[in-house]
Each structure stands twice: as structure tokens, then as C-alpha cells.
Amino acid sequence: MKRDISAPDWCALAVAAGALVLALLSLLPADGALHVPAFAVGLAGKYLAYALLALSVNLVWGFAGILTLGHAAFFALGGYTMGMYLMREIGSRGVYANPDLPDFMVFLSWDHLPWYWYGFAHLPFALLMALLVPAALAGAFGWLAFRSRVSGVYLSIITQALTYALMLAFFRNDMGFGGNNGLTDFKDVAGFDLHQPSTRAGLLMLTALVLAGCLVLSRMILDSRLGQLLVAVRDAESRTRFIGYRPEHVKLVIWVFSALVAGLGGALYVTQVGIINPGEFAPGNSIEAVIWVAVGGRGTLWGPVLGALLVNLGKTLFTGLLPELWLYALGALFILTTLFLPRGLAGLRRPPALVAEITPVDSEAPP
């Protein structure tokens, strides 16, 4: 089982190195030939945040067989916690110059901060919440769903309902999260001006490092005995029960870990995109994430990362050229991948993990 450097680790290295190069080039003088414009850095950062979401979907779909159609909910929740911090960070520089209340609350004539906004003036607290809130929701949801042995298409439908319900809730003004408009107009993060190229370069690097870290951590989990058990649960769940495992616990562990990764992705996404609104909970977003994973190749750690980057790059280019055709192109991509590349782009590189280890022994009966 020992390898020199595994594919996920190479992928992590490539992501970090690529982001470093982009970040450094963006800091060159603007008239230089190699200068990378700020919007490209922002885009790259956004793609990497999406790659975190893709990794997260892949962990549960590719390795535990749970087809989630609501993972963008965890991503958006992570985004909202970060957005709340960024709102508080605006302070008295808002349109209404209220040092305590974000603009939308002043506009709604609220006179004090709701209790659930307490603490979000501090970055460490917000970061903790970016992990805890998605994990808590995933924990409660997963515990109920897996314990009741809800699986397959039924589980997929419930995940859709989950994200849809959250979307409706966040659309309401009296929820206290900015309603329809969401949270935006951010000024700075941890004292760094969000509009400075150096801050954007730093955020891109940070996103790349978090993605690389999550890739390596995921690889370690999947290489462990728990990873083997995960595959066993995916392929023959009831069998694991009869040898004494509780598949619902195994699924819950990876489900919550996956929600943590998605939440981190969302938090990094918001700092770089500059806005979070209930649209991020839209069921379509979760389905898009599933498409990135399918295109990249589920069941390998690096495939979906590549899928997220390529599909989103395609989306940026395509929606610029032929905006009205993008959804057809995305749909076609999904259908074509399913038909002709069931293992996604990763499947082009090599057969699935263990086939390579099969020694050519005739399938004779036991002697």
C-alpha cells in the first residue's frame, strides 16, 4: 500500500503551486507582460472555493455512496457566518454609519443586534462558527436520516428539501440575515482592505492552502481502516452490519467531515466574491456541484477538484460568449459524462484503485 506520493497529494501540491504563481504574478506592476489582473485572481479564488465544495460532495458521494443534492447548504451556511463577520467589520463605514448595526438592520428600523449576531465581530469566532454551524446541521440531519436507514434517492430528495427550506428561510427579512439581498458591501477582513490586490492574492493563497490541507486530510482518512470501512459500507452496507459495524455511524462521521469542508469553502468563497445571499441555497447550486464531481470523476480525490475548476472555467467563458446556452451546455456535459465517461476525467488516467493490484491468477476454484 505504500506509495511515494499519492495522486491526491500531487493534486494538493499542484493547487498550492498554481495559486502561488497566480498570486505572485498579480502583484507584478500592472503594465508588465506577465501581470495577472485582479479579476482573474478573484475568479481563481472562487474556483478553488468551489473545488472545496466538490471535494466535500465527493467525500460522501464518491466514497460513501450518499448522493447529496443539498450540499450547497453547508457551503452557504459557512458563507453566511463569514459574511456576518465581514458585515460587523464594516462598522460605522456603512451607508447609515451605525457602528453596531449592519445597514440592512438600520433600514428595517431594528434598534439592537439580534442575539445570534453576537460574537461575529471577532474573526476567530466567525471561523469557528463557519465550521460548527454546518457541522451541527449535518450532524442533526445525518443522525436522523442514517439512523432511520434513509438512503438512495429518498435521501437525495430530503437533502434537496433541506437546502430549499433554508433558502426560503433566508429570504425572509425577519430572519436577520439581510433577506433577499443577503450580506454584501464588505470593506476589509482582519484589517486588510478587501479591494487591495495584495489582500486578494493572500486570500487566493489561503484558499489554495485550505484546499490542499483538506485534500491531504481526506487522503489520510480514506487510507485509514475507516476509509476501507467506508468503501465497504458503500458497496455492501448490510454486510457490515452483520459483522458488527454500525454503518449509520460511519456515514455520519464522513457526512459531518464533508460538511466542515463545505463550510470552509463557503467562508473562503464569500471573502473573495464579496456577497452572500439566499440564492446560494438554491437547489440548482447543489446539483451543479454534483456535476463537477461527476465530470471530474467521483471516487478519486483529485478528479472532482479538477472537475470543479474546469467546469467553472468553462462556465465563465461560456456565459461570457453565449449566456443563454450555458445551461444546455451544462446539461449536455452531464449527460455525455454519464454516458461516455462514467468515471469522469479521472477515469481516463487509470482504472479504479484496486484493479491495478490484481495479480493475473486464473479464476480457478479453490483447490
Place this chain on the structure above:
Amino acid sequence: MNLLYLDSVSVTFDGFRALNELSLVLAPGEMRAIIGPNGAGKTTMMDVITGKTRPDKGDVLFRDTDLTRLDEPSIARLGIGRKFQKPTVFEQLSVRDNLLLSLKGKRAPFAMLFARRTSQEEARIEEILATTRLTPHAGRQAGALSHGQKQWLEIGMLLGQDPELLLVDEPVAGMTDAETMQTAELLRDINRSHSVVVVEHDMEFVRALGVKVTVLHEGSVLAEGSVEQVSANPRVVEVYLGR
């Protein structure tokens, strides 16, 4: 003291009585063969013992423990292992890793996360590989094994689990005659240190086991005794041959 005790167990599916007042007692260390025509309730009985199906009424005891209150993992941890009719192994994993997962011991997710392969585990796996004659195939993906090899791997996984009681559902289905006889030998071997319940259609195999036979019919016990006794029983002959 009985190892397994079933008393007037009934299970109904949509009005169909799969088990009808079934009573069965197994002594510690015993091997028992269960035969019966299709629909006699053999697999349902296994499901009841392993917690997959809850009986409508009746007692199911493993030593002193009431099995009707426990779920599958709890019953498995208590010491009851099961081999399915259709061989179910973890096809994507290697033969060796299939055995590793089956080994008695760690079951909690976080313990699994930090588990390292110990030399004891390695030794035990090698031992099981040898017993089930799978040593040359240890590194192969389980999904690539032949049908008979998968059956043996599943029996090997039962050995790894090291349960007090093994429930074995049609272990020789789809095996050649030679494999069938080897499997009988293997089960007799296993019976030296474990109690075993074998469900099987193959009368040659049951004869080779040479143990007490229970005949099920329409969810109840029709006859019990040696192979010779039950095959001489006119009711058994009628159930099997005539209608």
C-alpha cells in the same frame, strides 16, 4: 444451558406466515443442519436470529440474552455471525482487507480511523487465508474472485469475526462436487470450536456433515433427527417429492 433457544416464534409478512410457532433449541458446540423446501422459513429464521426481522411473537434467546430487542450490529457483537445465501463480500477491497475488516475487535469509527495493522492481525489473516485456501489470492480484489472463492472468503470473514455461533445459509450453492465436499470438511473443522447452523438444500452435503437435521415446512419444524431418520420419514418425503 442452551446456546440458542427459539420458542413458538411467528413471523407474518402481509398475511403470509413465514414462521409459524417455530421452536428450536441448539446446544453449545452443536452443529445443526436445517433443510426444507423453498418458502419453508429457513432464511426468515436466520433473519429473526440476526435481528434483521422482528418476530410477531415468540422468544429468541442467545444464552440469556433476548435477541428480539437487539439490532444487527449488537447481535453480531454478541457473537453471532452470518453467511448469506448470495455471497456478499466487499468487492472493491482486496481479499486481505475483507478479512481485516471482519476481524473481531474495533468497531467504532474513530477507533477505525487510528487503527494500525498489528502483527497479531496479520498472523490471524494469514491463518484464515490458509484455512480457506485463499493465500494465493490475498492481494486480489474480492470482486474478481470466482463464485466458490467468494463463498470461501465469506466463510473466512466469519472465522475472522470469531463468533460463538455461525449461521451459514446455503454455503455450497453453485459449488462443484469437490468444492462441496471440501466445504463440508471445513465446516466440520470450524465446528470443533464454534456452534454452527447450516441451511442447505444439497442432501449429499448434509449427509457429509453427519449431524442432526431439522426439517422445516411452512414455518414450523416437520421432523428432527439424523439424515437417515428424516429421509425415512414419510411426511418429509411427501413434502419434498409430492404435493
